[in-house]
Amino acid sequence: xxxxxxxxxDLRLLTIVNELNKTRSVSQAAENLELSQSAVSMSLARLxxxxxxxxxVRTPDGMEPTPQMSELIELLEKAEGLLETAxxxxxxxxxxxxxxxxxxxxxxxxxxxxLPGLMKRLHATARAVGIELQDVSDETPRLLHAGRLDLAxxxxxxTNSGFCQQRLFKDRFVCAVRANHPRITDxxxxxxxxxEAHVVLxxxxxxxxxxxxxxxxxxxxxxxxLRLPGCFGIASMITGAxxxxxxxxxxxKLIASAGRIKLxxxxxxxxxxxxxxxxxxxxxxxxxxxxxxxxxxxxxxxxGLSSGLERDPRAS
Numbered sequence: 001x002x003x004x005x006x007x008x009x010d011l012r013l014l015t016i017v018n019e020l021n022k023t024r025s026v027s028q029a030a031e032n033l034e035l036s037q038s039a040v041s042m043s044l045a046r047l048x049x050x051x052x053x054x055x056x057v058r059t060p061d062g063m064e065p066t067p068q069m070s071e072l073i074e075l076l077e078k079a080e081g082l083l084e085t086a087x088x089x090x091x092x093x094x095x096x097x098x099x100x101x102x103x104x105x106x107x108x109x110x111x112x113x114x115l116p117g118l119m120k121r122l123h124a125t126a127r128a129v130g131i132e133l134q135d136v137s138d139e140t141p142r143l144l145h146a147g148r149l150d151l152a153x154x155x156x157x158x159t160n161s162g163f164c165q166q167r168l169f170k171d172r173f174v175c176a177v178r179a180n181h182p183r184i185t186d187x188x189x190x191x192x193x194x195x196e197a198h199v200v201l202x203x204x205x206x207x208x209x210x211x212x213x214x215x216x217x218x219x220x221x222x223x224x225x226l227r228l229p230g231c232f233g234i235a236s237m238i239t240g241a242x243x244x245x246x247x248x249x250x251x252x253k254l255i256a257s258a259g260r261i262k263l264x265x266x267x268x269x270x271x272x273x274x275x276x277x278x279x280x281x282x283x284x285x286x287x288x289x290x291x292x293x294x295x296x297x298x299x300x301x302x303x304g305l306s307s308g309l310e311r312d313p314r315a316s
Contacts, residue, residue: 014076016043017055021073024062093287095126102292103132105140105152107206108231109251110275114153117299137204144280151292152278155207164284165276166293168300172272173211174252174263178239181262188244190220190267197225199237199245207273211246214270235261246270275300 019029020040030040048055051072056063065073093100106115111133122129134143136154143149145162153168175193177184184192200222201208215222225243228234235255237243247255252263277296283289 013043013047014079016040017047017076020056020063021065093291095129095291098126099128100288101130101132102150103134103148105134105136105149107136107154108203109206109248110153112254113250114299121295144278150289153296155273155275156278162281163278164281165278166297167274167276168297170272170274171248171250173246173266173270174249175266176238176245176247176252176255176261176263178242179260179262181242188264188267193267194221196244198222199234199243200224200227201247202227202229203231206248210271210273218268220268
């Protein structure tokens with residue numbers, strides 16, 4: 001049946017046809033369906049017009065189906081059953097038995113801070129669930145929209161309508177230098193900042209766009225020795241070449257944990273930024289997506305990176 005033809009049929013008529021076939025009585029069908037006899041009669045008239053056939057005719061034994069109706073009954077009963085199944089269908093997700101692979105967009109910082117905990121959680125509660133990691137990039141919003149990413153975690157300021165967010169934690173920026181730097185001690189002046197050589201991270205999704213904007217707004221200069229597209233090698237550049245760099249504090253704590261690097265407050269104001277998980281709104285109520293978002297949010301809390309969660313109104 002062509003789609004344009006189906007639009008002229010009220011699907012509730014299927015229920016009336018099936019009831020008429022069972023009861024062979026307009027009045028009994030109306031009573032069983034809690035409808036008026038006129039409503040059932042009008043529905044039958046519409047069907048007769050559509051199929052160009054009487055469908056049911058009166059006999060001493062009640063309403064009997066015509067040959068065409070007899071052929072249609074079985075098909076219509078199946079159709080009604082399929083519609084009922086579709087209307088009550090709910091997608092279920094059980095992490096303990098699922099073998100789904102989630103596609104997760106993440107920054108390098110998210111990987112080193114949260115990914116180990118995520119893999120540990122999967123090992124304990126969802127052993128067959130897999131994670132496919134992709135870098136956060138300018139393409140991330142498009143991939144989320146196209147369903148090629150299930151979730152992205154990071155600083156992604158360019159998402160438009162149709163996306164949902166959940167704030168996971170608020171981070172700030174710090175300056176990282178060698179612990180025994182020959183010219184920088186326990187604080188950093190603006191003059192020192194401008195005179196020292198810099199390593200600049202260009203990692204998408206890490207919030208460093210905030211730094212670039214602040215430098216431009218305040219007309220602050222820096223001597224860039226190296227631009228790094230990722231975090232790998234940044235610690236050795238800081239310690240081996242006396243370079244200065246601005247990093248998110250969570251990354252700074254990681255590279256300073258060995259004691260060879262110290263973290264200092266920048267000599268100019270830098271606003272904080274939020275690390276957020278992003279998804280397309282059509283997955284808001286998807287059980288699998290909700291489960292993954294919940295696990296990641298819990299991991300950030302367990303890491304002590306957040307004292308509470310701030311939700312987008314559409315995220316619940």
